[in-house]
Structure formats: structure tokens, C-alpha cells
Amino acid sequence: MFKFWVVxxxxxxxxxxxxxxxxxxxIFLVFIFxxxxxxxxxxxxxxxxxxxxxxxxxxxxxxxxxxxxEMTGEEFSHFQYQQVxxxxxxxxxxxxxxxxxxxxxxxxxxxxxxTFYTEQLLNNxxxxxxxxxxxxxxxxxxxxxxxxxxAVINEIYEPVNFxxxxxxxxxxxxxxxxxxxxxARGLVYAMLFLLYFAVxxxxxxxxxxxANEKTSRVMEILISSSSPVSQMFAKISGIALLxxxxxxxxxxxxxxxxxxxxxxxxxxxxxxxxxxxxxxxxYIYAIVFFLLGxxxxxxxxxxxxxxxxxxxxxxxxxxxxxxxxxxxxxxxxFGLDMPDSEIIRITSxxxxxxxxxxxxxxxxxxxxxxxxxxxxxxLVATIAVLxxxxxxxxxxxxxxxxxxxxxxxxxxxxxxxxxxx
Amino acid sequence: xxxxxxNVTKKFGKFTAVDQLSLKIPEGExxxxxxxxxxxxxxxxxxxxxxxxxxxxxxRWNDEVIDYSKTDYIGYLPEERGLYPKMKVKExxxxxxxxxxxxxxxxxxxxxxxxxxxxxEGYLEKKVEELSKGNQQKIQFxxxxxxxxxxxxxxxxxxxxxxxxxxxxxxxxxxxKNKGTTIVFSSHQMSTVEELCEHLCIMQNGRxxxxxxxxxxxxxxxxxxxxxxxxxxxxxxxxxxxVLKAKEVTEGVRLQIEDESVSQTILTAIQDKGFVRKFxxxxxxxxxxxxxxxxxxxx
Numbered sequence: 001m002f003k004f005w006v007v008x009x010x011x012x013x014x015x016x017x018x019x020x021x022x023x024x025x026x027i028f029l030v031f032i033f034x035x036x037x038x039x040x041x042x043x044x045x046x047x048x049x050x051x052x053x054x055x056x057x058x059x060x061x062x063x064x065x066x067x068x069x070e071m072t073g074e075e076f077s078h079f080q081y082q083q084v085x086x087x088x089x090x091x092x093x094x095x096x097x098x099x100x101x102x103x104x105x106x107x108x109x110x111x112x113x114x115t116f117y118t119e120q121l122l123n124n125x126x127x128x129x130x131x132x133x134x135x136x137x138x139x140x141x142x143x144x145x146x147x148x149x150x151a152v153i154n155e156i157y158e159p160v161n162f163x164x165x166x167x168x169x170x171x172x173x174x175x176x177x178x179x180x181x182x183x184a185r186g187l188v189y190a191m192l193f194l195l196y197f198a199v200x201x202x203x204x205x206x207x208x209x210x211a212n213e214k215t216s217r218v219m220e221i222l223i224s225s226s227s228p229v230s231q232m233f234a235k236i237s238g239i240a241l242l243x244x245x246x247x248x249x250x251x252x253x254x255x256x257x258x259x260x261x262x263x264x265x266x267x268x269x270x271x272x273x274x275x276x277x278x279x280x281x282x283y284i285y286a287i288v289f290f291l292l293g294x295x296x297x298x299x300x301x302x303x304x305x306x307x308x309x310x311x312x313x314x315x316x317x318x319x320x321x322x323x324x325x326x327x328x329x330x331x332x333x334f335g336l337d338m339p340d341s342e343i344i345r346i347t348s349x350x351x352x353x354x355x356x357x358x359x360x361x362x363x364x365x366x367x368x369x370x371x372x373x374x375x376x377x378x379l380v381a382t383i384a385v386l387x388x389x390x391x392x393x394x395x396x397x398x399x400x401x402x403x404x405x406x407x408x409x410x411x412x413x414x415x416x417x418x419x420x421x
Numbered sequence: 422x423x424x425x426x427x428n429v430t431k432k433f434g435k436f437t438a439v440d441q442l443s444l445k446i447p448e449g450e451x452x453x454x455x456x457x458x459x460x461x462x463x464x465x466x467x468x469x470x471x472x473x474x475x476x477x478x479x480x481r482w483n484d485e486v487i488d489y490s491k492t493d494y495i496g497y498l499p500e501e502r503g504l505y506p507k508m509k510v511k512e513x514x515x516x517x518x519x520x521x522x523x524x525x526x527x528x529x530x531x532x533x534x535x536x537x538x539x540x541x542e543g544y545l546e547k548k549v550e551e552l553s554k555g556n557q558q559k560i561q562f563x564x565x566x567x568x569x570x571x572x573x574x575x576x577x578x579x580x581x582x583x584x585x586x587x588x589x590x591x592x593x594x595x596x597x598k599n600k601g602t603t604i605v606f607s608s609h610q611m612s613t614v615e616e617l618c619e620h621l622c623i624m625q626n627g628r629x630x631x632x633x634x635x636x637x638x639x640x641x642x643x644x645x646x647x648x649x650x651x652x653x654x655x656x657x658x659x660x661x662x663x664v665l666k667a668k669e670v671t672e673g674v675r676l677q678i679e680d681e682s683v684s685q686t687i688l689t690a691i692q693d694k695g696f697v698r699k700f701x702x703x704x705x706x707x708x709x710x711x712x713x714x715x716x717x718x719x720x
Contacts, residue, residue, distance in 0.1 A: 002522070003519075003520055003522075006516070006519045006520055007520070010516050014508075213505075216503050216504065216505055216506055217499070217501045217502060217503025218503040218504050218505055219503065220472070220497075220499040220501065220503060221497065221499060221503065221504075221517060221564065221565075222517075222520065223472060224470050224472060224492065224495070224497045224499075225492050225517065225520035225521050226489060226492065226520050227489045396473075
């Protein structure tokens with residue numbers, strides 16, 4: 001057991017102290033910081049040197065322009081209107097000279113017509129906003145003409161009262177409320193990305209580590225010192241610990257970021273993800289499926305890593321694993337919209353997809369408890385089988401050297417690793 | 422602490438790598454393994470260490486199976502040298518030493534002793550990949566003896582070293598032996614084996630073809646060498662019955678004869694022929710025995 005900890009500590013420390021670990025963590029931290037402060041960063045670039053855009057109005061109706069100016073100021077702060085008396089062509093020249101951002105030419109029509117002249121056809125937010133305002137003015141103008149009071153108009157625009165509620169099945173368990181589901185959806189989203197990222201990064205790390213020890217031939221000394229099986233699991237645990245450390249750093253950073261910016265951040269953001277409404281069980285499932293998913297892919301990676309004898313072959317061998325993870329990811333992305341489809345139900349019992357897909361089902365639907373347990377059972381059993389097989393292949397694989405990896409190498413490694421006692 | 426190998430066979434599929442090998446390696450001795458490439462030496466070592474399992478037979482050290490509970494008393498220098506290339510010597514040794522159940526302090530004490538002994542004190546904080554091949558090999562050797570093993574297995578320890586370093590390593594091996602370590606090693610260099618081992622085993626195709634104490638093997642071989650330096654032509658000697666082989670050397674001829682008595686016939690034959698400067702009856706060298714047993718094709 002002592003040697004297990006020695007290998008674990010060594011695996012953890014070498015990776016932890018490595019430059020690549022520090023750099024990736026730093027990049028992620030910067031990324032989190034950037035996302036948390038995205039509004040400030042944008043305003044940093046926007047404000048300052050740039051002046052607010054001025055849109056010139058050439059108004060032939062002599063009323064719409066005034067109404068427009070009355071409406072702005074409060075709502076749209078990023079541009080302002082200025083009514084001009086010059087002819088349209090003069091103002092157009094002024095736009096080219098940079099004096100105005102655009103010209104709005106309003107002419108009589110039913111009830112009026114507007115043409116928007118601009119140099120920057122790409123900046124359509126301006127155009128959109130102006131269009132909206134004109135639309136409002138039109139409604140006001142026309143309804144006034146028809147003698148409809150403002151109160152009626154307001155009522156017309158009031159959104160209809162529409163609520164969704166799930167029907168409680170008699171005697172059955174409670175259905176998920178809309179808030180819970182959307183909350184779970186947020187968590188599932190986060191978890192999908194996290195697991196996807198973890199499996200790819202840390203699985204690759206394990207395979208590389210094992211292959212590295214094989215190519216440098218230090219493996220033979222290692223396995224003559226302590227059992228390859230305990231080494232394999234020490235390695236898996238060491239990398240897991242590293243992963244948890246990294247993820248914890250990132251989550252802590254994100255937490256502090258949110259804490260600090262809580263006042264400024266859009267409340268809608270939280271509402272959309274709705275982390276507040278998630279049942280505790282979902283969090284527990286998240287942790288369980290995350291750990292099981294990691295273990296499954298880590299064991300697979302360690303096993304495959306032990307079969308390689310050249311660093312270059314690691315990628316080739318990891319390819320099927322990556323494909324599996326990608327399929328699981330795609331399935332669950334699809335499942336986010338249709339969690340109750342049959343394919344999602346079936347794949348939630350396939351161990352390589354279960355960590356993502358079953359978690360998604362647990363989070364979004366109300367499925368019978370035995371189904372979850374069945375899926376977890378299958379997952380645990382698969383990990384056990386893979387661990388057993390992996391340990392054997394590892395034992396044999398580390399003594400095997402050759403170019404490329406063929407299917408028969410698995411057999412060979414199994415044979416080498418066979419314990420007769 | 423006797424190492425006993427009883428009727429051990431190892432098969433890889435249909436291929437038999439080691440075939441009914443039986444050996445007894447006494448405690449505190451240096452035991453030499455000789456054999457052509459592919460003779461089964463490394464496989465035997467790996468079976469002794471428990472890295473792979475024998476198909477049949479038993480391997481016992483002091484009447485016990487060697488498993489991971491005993492690795493702290495065993496040192497191993499694999500034929501394929503391997504260390505972490507990017508790790509510093511000290512860090513590396515501490516890790517490997519701890520895997521042999523040592524604590525850090527002890528590893529560093531031992532490491533300093535060996536570095537000094539091999540005159541490479543300055544390499545403590547160097548990465549392995551920065552060292553020359555010979556020095557890497559010294560570090561590798563240190564890694565196998567750092568835990569003061571009771572059983573030390575060295576697979577081709579001297580290959581790839583210059584003569585000065587071979588001497589340095591040989592001295593170290595002898596010192597370990599004097600401290601009571603049982604040492605098993607394989608080598609292609611007959612002279613080294615002759616110099617170090619009391620017992621040895623020559624393997625071919627997984628079978629021991631010669632096995633026993635060095636002196637017994639030489640005596641049992643019977644054939645002797647006769648070195649004659651003379652001023653006249655010695656070609657006619659190869660015709661004499663009992664002369665098995667004749668090889669011209671710079672100043673005369675080197676004969677292999679069936680037994681000692683043949684030398685007297687030769688002595689009579691060359692009398693009165695002219696001036697004989699050297700007439701030397703020699704023990705067969707291990708090289709002779711090896712070539713004889715394993716076949717000349719190998720050399």
C-alpha cells in the first residue's frame with residue numbers, strides 16, 4: 001500500500017509541477033476572468049476614444065423627426081439624433097466626411113417613409129433600433145388617428161398569461177417543475193462539458209504517462225519494484241487527484257468571480273441556468289456519474305497506454321476512445337432537447353455513454369430509481385471488468401515492445417500477464 | 422538465501438523460451454549466465470523476479486516464492502536500460518528508492534556514496550538525458566543497488582562501457598559480493614565471467630548446456646590448449662592424433678588437444694626440429710568452452 005501512495009504522489013507531483021499544467025490552468029483562469037468581465041472588456045474597447053454615433057435626420061414630415069428625438073435619450077445610449085436642415089445630398093457628403101454616422105431620410109407616405117443611409121452596412125444594430133422606434137411611432141400615429149386610447153394599446157401589447165405545469169400522476173412521484181428542469185439542464189450542460197474535457201485531457205494524460213514510462217524503458221524497473229496493477233491504479237488515482245485539483249481551482253475561481261460580480265451580472269443568466277432550483281440528488285448524481293465516467297475512461301486509457309511502445313502510437317490508439325467520448329457527447333447534446341426519446345433511453349445503459357446520457361436523463365426526467373441503479377450497476381461492472389482486464393494487459397503489455405499496435409497484441413499481452421498461481 | 426530454480430519451463434504460445442531449467446545459486450556468490458542472444462537469459466531473469474510466470478516448475482528463494490513482498494531486498498538492472506530522461510538524478514533515485522521501500526534520507530546517503538565512488542558527484546541535480554551514455558549506465562547501476570539488495574540481478578551490466586568503467590563496475594560488484602549479496606548476472610564477455618564467477622551456466626535455446634562450478638567445468642571439459650612459439654614451420658603438428666584444432670598465431674601456433682598426454686607426444690615431435698621459444702600448456706578458456714558448446718556459428 002505504501003508503494004501505491006509513492007506512485008500516486010509521484011504521478012501527481014510531476015504533473016502538478018509541470019509547466020504544461022500551470023499554463024493550461026492559467027489559460028483557463030484567464031478565460032474565466034474574461035467571461036466574468038465580458039461586459040467591462042467590451043465597454044473598455046467601445047467607450048473611451050469612440051464618440052457616440054450621431055444620426056442626422058432630414059425630416060420632410062416635420063413631426064416624425066421630433067418624435068424620434070423625444071423617444072431617444074433614455075433607451076438608446078449608444079447613439080443620438082440630430083435634426084438638420086440641409087439637403088439630403090449635403091448631409092450624405094457629411095456622412096462620408098465622418099461628421100455623422102448615418103442619415104435618416106423621412107418622407108411623407110402612409111403614414112411616412114424612411115430611408116436609412118449609412119456607410120457601415122455591417123453595423124445593423126443601429127438600423128434595427130431605429131427601425132423599431134419608427135415602428136412604435138407608426139403604431140402611435142395610426143392608433144391615434146383611429147381614436148384608440150393608449151390604455152388599449154398597452155393591453156394589446158401585454159404578453160398573454162401562459163404557464164406550463166406538469167400533471168401529477170396519482171400516487172406517483174412528483175413531476176419536475178419547469179424551473180427544476182431548466183436548472184438541471186444548466187447543470188447537465190456544465191457537466192457534459194466538464195466530463196468531456198476531463199476524459200479527453202486526463203485520459204490522454206494517463207495514456208501518455210504510461211507510454212512514456214514504456215518508451216523510456218524505465219517500466220521494467222518500476223514493475224520489478226511494485227505490482228503493475230497497483231501502479232496502474234495509483235496512476236489513475238494520481239491523475240484523478242490532479243484533475244480534481246485543476247477543476248477545483250477553476251470552479252473556485254468561477255465562484256469568486258460570480259460572487260464579486262453578482263450585482264452587475266444579469267440576473268437572467270442565473271435564471272436561465274437556474275442553479276438554485278436543482279434538487280440535491282441531481283448534484284449527487286453529477287458527482288457519481290462524473291467519477292464513474294472518469295474511472296471508466298481512465299482505466300481504458302491506462303490499458304491502451306500500456307500496449308504502446310512508441311510515443312507516436314499513443315494518438316492512434318486513443319483515437320477510438322476519443323470517438324466514443326464524442327459519440328457520448330453528441331448523444332447527450334441531442335438528448336438535451338429530447339431526453340425522453342428511445343435512443344437516449346437505450347444508450348443510457350451502454351456503459352461508455354451512460355455517464356453522460358444517464359445523468360442527463362436523471363437530471364431532466366423523472367425516471368424510475370431502478371433504471372438509474374441498473375445503469376450505475378452496469379457501469380461499475382464494466383469498470384471492474386476493464387480494471388481486471390486492464391490490469392492483466394498492463395502487466396503483460398509493459399513488457400511488450402514492438403511497432404504499432406495490432407489486435408493480436410491484446411491477446412499476447414493477456415498471455416504475458418497471465419497469473420498461473 | 423539460496424536461489425533455487427527447479428525444472429522451470431516457459432512457453433510463449435508454441436515457442437519454448439526456457440526448457441526445464443534447473444539451477445541452484447548459492448548465497449553470497451556471483452553466478453554467471455552465458456548464452457547467445459535469445460538463449461532465454463532475460464526470460465529466466467524475469468521469471469526469477471516474478472515479472473512473468475513460468476509455465477511449469479518452481480522458483481524459490483530461501484524456500485519462498487519471490488513476489489512483491491520481497492522486492493525491497495532485490496536489485497535489478499534490466500538489459501534494456503531505462504530511466505526517466507527528463508527527471509533529475511536525485512529525484513529519480515529517490516522515487517526508485519522509495520519504490521524499493523526506502524526512505525528519502527537513506528536513498529540520498531546511499532546515492533552520495535555511489536556517486537562519489539563512481540566519480541560523478543556533480544550529477545546529483547542533472548537530468549539523465551544530459552549525461553553521457555556511460556554515466557547513464559552508472560546511474561542505472563546505482564538504481565539497482567541503492568537498496569542494498571540481498572539478491573542482485575544484472576542483465577548484461579558491462580555492455581557498452583569503456584574498459585575503465587568496466588573495472589569500476591566490476592570492483593563494485595565484487596564489493597557487494599563480499600558484503601554478502603547474491604549476484605546473478607549475464608554477459609557476453611567471457612573474460613568477465615571467468616574473472617567474477619565461481620558458478621556459471623551456459624544456455625542455448627532455453628536449455629542449460631553447461632552448468633556448474635567454473636573449475637569443474639574447465640576440468641570436465643578435458644581439452645587443453647597448447648601454445649607453441651618456434652622458429653620452424655609447425656604445420657605438421659595438426660596431423661598428430663589428438664590434436665583437434667590448430668590456429669596460427671603471430672609467432673607460432675595455438676593447438677587444441679584432446680587431453681594433457683597429447684602434449685607430451687607433441688613435445689617429442691618438435692624436439693630436434695629447431696629452436697622452441699615457448700611451450701605452454703593452458704587451461705581451456707571459457708571462450709573455448711562456449712564456442713565448443715554453443716557452436717562456432719555464434720562467434
